[in-house]
Amino acid sequence: MFKPNSVAVIGATSTPGEPGCVIMENLMSGTFLGPVLPVNETGEAVAGMPGHTAIDTLPLTPDLAIICSPPETIPGYIEELGKRGTRAAVIMSRGFFRFDRERREVQKAALLQAAQRWGVRVLGPNCPGFITPSVGVNASLAPREALPGKVAFLSQSDSLFTSVLDWATSKGIGFSHFIALGDRYDVHFNDVLDYLNGDVNTRAVLLYIETIDSARRFMSAARALARNKPVLVIKAGRSEAAAAAAAAHSGMLLGADEVYDAAFRRAGMLRVADIDAMFDTVETLALAKPLKGDRLAILTNGGSPGFLATDALLQGRGKLAELSDETCQALDNELGRDWSYWNPLIVRSSADGAMYAKALQILLDDRGVDAVLVMHVPTFSMPSDDVAGAVIDVARRSRKPVLTSWLGIDDAAGARRKFAAAGVPSHFTPDNAVRAFLNMVEYRRNQDTLMETPPSLPEAFNPDVTAARMVVNDALEAKRMLLTPAEAHAVLTAYGIPVAETRHVKTPREAVAAAAQIGYPVALKVESPDVPRTSLAGGVALNLASDEEVMDAALSTANNVCDQVPGARMEGYAVQRMCRLAGAHELAVETATDPVFGPIIRFGQGGSMAEVLADRQTALPPLNMGLAQELVSRTRVYRLLRGSGHKAHVNLDAVRLLLCKVSQLIIDIPEIFELEIDPLFVDADGVVALDAHMRIAWSTTTGTDQLAIRPYPRELEECVALRDGRHVDLLPIRPEDEPEHWEFVESLSAEDKRFRFFGNVAKLPRAEMVKLTQIDYDREMAFIAKGPDNDGVMRTLGVVRAMVSTDNSEAEFAVAVRSDLKRQGLGKLLMQKIIRYCKARGTKRIVGAALGDNKSMAELARSVGFIVSKDYDEDIWQLDLPLEDGKGEG
Incomplete structure (x- = not known):
């Protein structure tokens, strides 16, 4: 698409101002050397090029078709192009509906049906096109060429396309690609980001985004790209009004701006405020x-x-x-x-x-x-x-x-x-x-x-998922969307989250008895399914120090709730030990579901000052200890948590661990679509939740499927036995495995390193080791074997990985086993594991290559079903395993 050798313009015309005329002029006036083939109903010549009346009359099959004909004709043209062998099209036709959702979906379905039948990728519609200066292609409606350069600009906006191009050209800024996506019927951000990741002429990528329509695909592509090249993004819609307008304009769901911020940060991209800042910063990052x-x-x-x-x-x-004393002295001297x-x-x-x-x-x-x-x-x-x-x-x-x-x-x-x-x-x-x-x-x-390599969890975390799920399912069976306080506390307890000692009672007398058992002072809260936050309705009393105070509070709080919410049902009271500890801080943790990015987690100041301070930050799950620390550190309350002056430090490990537990909770039980723990007390001894609210609803998808980033797939763990009887665990690799993976790579002999990396490798750069251990589980997989080595020390013994193509048609594998652990069958067990994984995800084939003198790899591949052939020119074994017919020893 972006580097064609030949272009057909369907709907080409000599009428000034029409897309078919502008495109022909731009293609012919540039430095593009390939043939340009105008197609129109009359077969008239355009811009000096002979015309053609139909696709099948073209003298050659064009690499790219630019379509400027009426929308109703486009599915037919796509069909003809697909039959002819063209695999890329840009839709510039006028008349595609953007605001009429029903008519838009009809047009989209017809166009995609034809495109997908023949494997034609479509850019647009409502698209001003693209420019690739390196090959002289100006396949756009822009009135000027783009200068050549090493930066790619990818825009969702057609209006910014020409204005940014004009601005950049006036400042002498060049581009490797200048691309507008239009309405993204087929080609989306992730498709182009993956392409630019592999483009050697692109050193940095600039994005203008209004809305994202597939969060997981976008995050996977953005994270992969950001590991290799700087990515800067402008996101329209910081205000609610602008965001709503952008969503309406694109016909997409409206997501919260703070969540986009969190997503860009998680992907390693940089968000900037405006075009000036974007180009200023990318120049600075590059230079x-x-x-x-x-x-x-x-x-x-x-x-x-x-x-x-x-x-x-x-x-x-x-x-x-702050200048050091040595620096000041040196400045004095000079x-x-x-x-x-x-x-x-x-x-x-x-x-x-x-x-x-x-x-x-x-x-x-x-x-x-x-x-x-x-x-x-x-x-x-x-x-x-x-x-x-x-x-x-x-x-x-x-x-x-x-x-x-x-x-x-x-x-x-x-x-x-x-x-x-x-x-x-x-x-x-x-x-x-x-x-x-x-x-x-x-x-x-x-x-x-x-x-970064995140630290391991500071304590073993084995939640009682079954107990928590039973609580939620019972409430759903009772057709309730709000868990009672007792149920919410039970769910938190199942996930190892400390909860203040609480008794749930029905009457004021029972409240007095419960307070005496707990010990004064206590807090008392009215429980009503009709009043989610009884504190706002006067239903909470604190620091009660005697039986009389509890009795009086039980009556007054119930009256307050009845006055504020007439008809509210009273189910009883929660009597709770007062947890106002010296030096403790009030925090809050909440989860919600964003319409674009799915589940999110917010953290910050809690308690009575929360609304005044407005100190909440957002992150995308799944979280580990490192990501939890990053979330906590962005809040203003973090300075207080670290401690200063006479105040003691709080147990930040406990805070981070709680965030990880909440993250796992909403992954395991997606029916919990809204959760709030507020206040959450933290001091030097740890954390304790005083109050929790959970809203639930039946879910048709798993928690993993709802996330914008696929979490660690614990369900793929298994234990296997080697030939000598020792047991090893086959586990998906994690970022935390990086230190052991260094030791594993160093354990390989020089010959095994050459076999694995196709050359002599002294030591891998850190960036390469990060790529090996911090993988995107949605588009690649690596299983490590962990178990006792020959000396009984627990180590990483082997690894197998598969890099899956973006369309899931093919996976390229690699495998390695410790050099001192050969002939125990571990290589075959790892190969069988990756074959089962690829079959389960519907990958069509697995391929690989081995050096010509690596005969053991060729034999291993053959033993598990691969077709093994020798490329004598390159001295390489080619390994191929089709999976569509159930082949392979998975």
Whole structure:
């Protein structure tokens, strides 16, 4: 589609302003060398090219068809193109319905039926097309060409397509691809992201998104891409009004903006506010050295720009680097008293290149500085080009990022050209430079989250899923959507979540007796199925210290609820031990279901101050301890939880573990579509839930299927026996397995490494090991064998993995076993495991390759059903196992 050798334009015309005319002009006026074939009813020539009346009269089969004919004709044209062998089409026709959902679905069904029958991929409709400068293809309605470059721009908006192209061209910004998706009947974000991931000409990807229609496919493709290339995204709809308008415009479901934020962060992408910030930041990410921290030093010859940059940094929650004593002494030695003794470091206005170079080098040598922003205010006495040259010389030798901002227009033009030629990021204003730095910090954090190895759970976690499910099912059978407090507490207890000691009683007298048994002071809460939050209706009394107070509170709270909610049914009272502990913090954890991304988890401040502080952050499950820590750290209350001054630290492990337990709960029991624990008390000893609300409904899908990211597939674990009788566990690999996987790879002999990696490998880079252990279970699988080695030590003994194509038609496998554990049958057990897995997911075939001297791999593959053939030219064994006919020893 994006790099065709030949193009047919269906509906080509010479009528000015019509899509068929604009497309022909754009294709013919560019540098595209392949044939362009106009097709129209009359067969008239267009743009000097002879016309054709039908697809079957074309002199050759086009790689790409651009269709500009009326919508009702398109299914027929798709059918003809498919029969002819064309496999890509762009729909630019006018008349496709976007706002009339019923008519839109009829058009979509007819078009997709024809496309899927013949395997034709369709971009659009309502699509302005695409531009691939590297092959000279301007298959778009844009009035100008795109400059060649290494950045891809992918837009959901047709209106932004031409305006961004015009803006970028005026600034000399080039692209590897410039693509609009239109209404995404067939080709979606994930399809193009996967394509761009494999495109060697694309070094970074920019996205404009309004709505996403398949969260899991999008997240899988985005996470894979973000591991290899910077991905920046603009998402329209930060406000509710804009989001609703975007959803209506695209005909898609409306998702919460905070959830999109969480999704982009989880995928390792960077969200920016506007087009300017997008291009500023992508240039900085592409040119600057990798950022290792978030502390910025500012060097300038003007006080005001330095103060403005400092304000912008701190307002953006950035960190101003603190200069060490050694740095200050070095600056004194080199600059005398011609500096400000502070960060921002202000030198004299007439500072020359040598002074800038000395100050910059000293700042870069400070371990407390992670990056430096260098600014220059034009002066009559010192040409800015000379200062720029000195800064470039230092920046080239540094391993830390150096950003620049040369103020002025004409005076700074030469300096900016020098920075561009030298690959040093340059920005017009201090604000732009600081914004780019803050975006670099956020991008690094997102990448760290994407690539980190999460810690193991601090305690064994074996929930009683059956007990919790029975509670939920009983309530559903009783046709209730709200669990009672007692039921909610029972579910939490089944998942090992501590709950404050509570007794559920029917009458005021029973409440008094329960309070005496628990011990004063106590809290009393009215229980009513008609009042989910009795505290808002005056149904809660706290710090009751005697039998009399409990009796009085039972009567008054019941009266309050009846007054506030007339007709509310009273089922009794909950009597609970007061848990107001010295130094404890009130938190809240809640889950909800987003219409786009499915289940989500929110965490933050709880209790009476929650609404005032509005301190809640959002994450996508599944969570592990590392991801739970990332969620907690984004809240403002986190600073208090870490402890300061006389306040003791709280047990943050307990908080993180509780978030992991809640994550697993909503995966195991998808009928719980809404949960809230508020308040949740935490102190140095751990956590305790005081109140919980759960809403339930019958679910037609599993919890795993509802998630935007597929969780660890525990159901695929199994235990097998080797020939010598020892038992090993076959487990899907997890990020936590990275340390043991290093040891496993190092245990392989030099020959086994060569067989596995098709070459001599000294040590794998960390990025490669991350790819091996942090997999997307929705599109790849790796099973490790864990058990005792020959010395009885529990280790990773072997691994088998399958990379599945995006259409699930083919999986490429690889397998390796510890070099000191051969001839125990483990290789065959692993192969059989991956064959069973691929069969179960409906993959059509498994393929692989082995070096020509790896005869044992060829024999192993043959023993489990593979067709084994030798490519003598490449000296490689080709391994192929069709699965459609039930073949293979799965």
